[in-house]
Amino acid sequence: MGAVHSVHSASLSRASTIVSENPATGEAIGEVPDQPAEEVRAAIARAREAQRAWAAVPLAERCQRIERFAEVLMARADEVIELVVREAGKTPIEALATEVVVVADLTRYFCKHAPAVLAPEPIPLHLLKHRASYLHYVPRGVIGIIAPWNFPFSIPIGEVVMSLIAGNGVVLKPSEITPLIALKARELYLAAELPPDLFQVVTGRGAAGVALIDGGIDYCVFTGSVATGRKVAAACGERLIPCTLELGGKAPAVVCADADLDRAAQAIVWGGFANSGQVCASVERVYAVASIHDQLVDKIVAHARALRQGDAAVSEVDVGAMTWDRQVDNVERLVDAAVAHGAQVALGGKRSPGPGLFFQPTVLTSCRQDMDVMRKEIFGPVIPIMSVADEEEAIRHANDSHLGLLAYVFTRDRARGKALAERIAAGTVMINDVLHTYGCPETPWSGVKSSGIGRTHSAHGLRDLCETRHVNYDRIAIPREVWWYPYRNTTFQTALRVARLLFGKRFWKR
Numbered sequence: 037m038g039a040v041h042s043v044h045s046a047s048l049s050r051a052s053t054i055v056s057e058n059p060a061t062g063e064a065i066g067e068v069p070d071q072p073a074e075e076v077r078a079a080i081a082r083a084r085e086a087q088r089a090w091a092a093v094p095l096a097e098r099c100q101r102i103e104r105f106a107e108v109l110m111a112r113a114d115e116v117i118e119l120v121v122r123e124a125g126k127t128p129i130e131a132l133a134t135e136v137v138v139v140a141d142l143t144r145y146f147c148k149h150a151p152a153v154l155a156p157e158p159i160p161l162h163l164l165k166h167r168a169s170y171l172h173y174v175p176r177g178v179i180g181i182i183a184p185w186n187f188p189f190s191i192p193i194g195e196v197v198m199s200l201i202a203g204n205g206v207v208l209k210p211s212e213i214t215p216l217i218a219l220k221a222r223e224l225y226l227a228a229e230l231p232p233d234l235f236q237v238v239t240g241r242g243a244a245g246v247a248l249i250d251g252g253i254d255y256c257v258f259t260g261s262v263a264t265g266r267k268v269a270a271a272c273g274e275r276l277i278p279c280t281l282e283l284g285g286k287a288p289a290v291v292c293a294d295a296d297l298d299r300a301a302q303a304i305v306w307g308g309f310a311n312s313g314q315v316c317a318s319v320e321r322v323y324a325v326a327s328i329h330d331q332l333v334d335k336i337v338a339h340a341r342a343l344r345q346g347d348a349a350v351s352e353v354d355v356g357a358m359t360w361d362r363q364v365d366n367v368e369r370l371v372d373a374a375v376a377h378g379a380q381v382a383l384g385g386k387r388s389p390g391p392g393l394f395f396q397p398t399v400l401t402s403c404r405q406d407m408d409v410m411r412k413e414i415f416g417p418v419i420p421i422m423s424v425a426d427e428e429e430a431i432r433h434a435n436d437s438h439l440g441l442l443a444y445v446f447t448r449d450r451a452r453g454k455a456l457a458e459r460i461a462a463g464t465v466m467i468n469d470v471l472h473t474y475g476c477p478e479t480p481w482s483g484v485k486s487s488g489i490g491r492t493h494s495a496h497g498l499r500d501l502c503e504t505r506h507v508n509y510d511r512i513a514i515p516r517e518v519w520w521y522p523y524r525n526t527t528f529q530t531a532l533r534v535a536r537l538l539f540g541k542r543f544w545k546r
């Protein structure tokens with residue numbers, strides 16, 4: 037690998053230091069310590085101490101205080117955007133829309149709705165009317181968050197905000213590729229005058245993630261690759277720590293014969309190339325019905341050809357740098373293998389000459405389901421397209437994957453769109469649109485199959501950050517329950533008659 041491609045490899049300057057680099061230029065922009073296990077453990081202990089007091093703060097007051105974080109974030113949005121552009125290679129508009137605004141909106145949303153979402157929930161009992169139950173939501177304690185580099189602000193900080201609202205302390209281990217953004221988030225958190233020890237950031241490599249799970253956290257929210265997710269699940273299982281796993285995706289886009297092709301093409305181009313394709317929800321494979329295939333390809337290529345790529349810090353571009361040198365290698369390998377197996381390059385197809393980490397926006401046609409480019413996560417600016425006979429074949433291929441995070445259907449027929457969407461095994465299926473539900477805090481974000489376990493965002497995601505506890509109580513005081521001692525034959529005979537009446541044949545329903 038040449039010097040150009042070694043940028044953003046989180047290179048080691050001293051044994052205990054990680055250097056962060058600008059992926060568009062290769063320049064070093066800062067360094068952070070590679071923190072050892074004892075420091076990770078100490079951070080958890082500090083967060084636990086602070087969490088005891090925080091959990092005692094009434095929920096409404098917690099929300100009020102956390103809203104201040106949204107204010108500080110928007111007041112200092114320029115700083116975050118500038119750093120996201122420099123450390124992750126994104127364009128300013130992506131940094132604003134997919135990092136800053138997502139978190140500001142999520143913060144406002146949950147601060148407003150958490151009191152209702154986390155209010156005790158009555159469960160009326162259908163038989164034992166003299167008693168009743170309710171659920172109540174109790175903070176879990178310290179949440180360990182392990183985050184990837186592709187949305188270095190919005191993924192972990194959205195999870196941090198939700199965890200804090202739920203009454204927890206948090207220790208975040210950001211990716212070694214983008215640690216400065218996590219530290220910037222903590223700076224804003226402190227500026228919002230929230231309890232300093234309640235939210236900690238520990239920097240380091242994978243070993244710091246291992247130490248976090250081993251260090252006594254009460255819950256783990258992991259976002260990253262399937263391979264690491266398996267290790268995290270095993271480590272959590274060993275310690276019986278519940279976890280949420282948000283893992284890889286291979287989102288199919290099914291384009292029906294009746295689709296609005298102009299809209300579909302633009303959506304697919306944005307869905308495939310936004311953040312240089314480094315999105316777990318990226319359009320990773322297109323199944324186009326044969327009757328519209330050629331027309332769709334022409335439109336996709338025309339839109340993709342118009343994209344400007346480059347260092348977003350110095351010029352107005354549509355596609356920024358890729359973030360990690362190894363990811364560029366992966367993309368190159370997958371594209372080269374696809375071409376060797378018969379895929380046609382309709383656009384791009386090559387790594388750009390340096391400086392910086394750039395892979396040309398690439399459109400591949402004549403792809404087949406057995407190619408790696410249609411089966412493995414690409415995580416780069418590549419749109420492989422396959423022609424299919426009809427929607428049935430498209431759905432079959434869409435479901436032929438070990439992943440199931442996002443999927444997309446394009447059709448003008450809303451009813452058919454919903455019917456097709458419901459047949460695709462994915463946590464979320466969008467009709468005539470792509471990607472953006474991550475920015476809707478009220479909707480769940482989750483994968484099926486190997487794409488994950490549990491969910492983030494939504495009322496469900498917020499409740500998952502709490503222990504759901506059950507209380508059962510007496511509405512009407514009675515001296516004793518009929519099933520208590522002593523056991524009598526007469527009681528048994530009566531109980532059997534009553535049980536038959538209640539659960540046996542229902543004569544009135546004949």
Ligand code: NDP
Pocket residue numbers: 182183184185186187191209210211212213240241242243244245246259260261262263264265267268281282283284285315316413415441481483487488
């Ligand atoms: P990785 O799995 O490589 O890393 C994720 C995090 O885990 C990093 O902070 C990493 O640290 C840390 N880590 C590495 N090894 C261990 C370990 N043994 N125990 C605990 N933590 C560990 O993923 P990437 O950062 O490369 O992210 C890209 C992947 O994330 C893609 O597959 C993408 O699809 C997925 N993703 C999923 C999303 C979803 O919502 N489902 C959203 C965004 C991304 P370090 O970086 O320092 O090695």
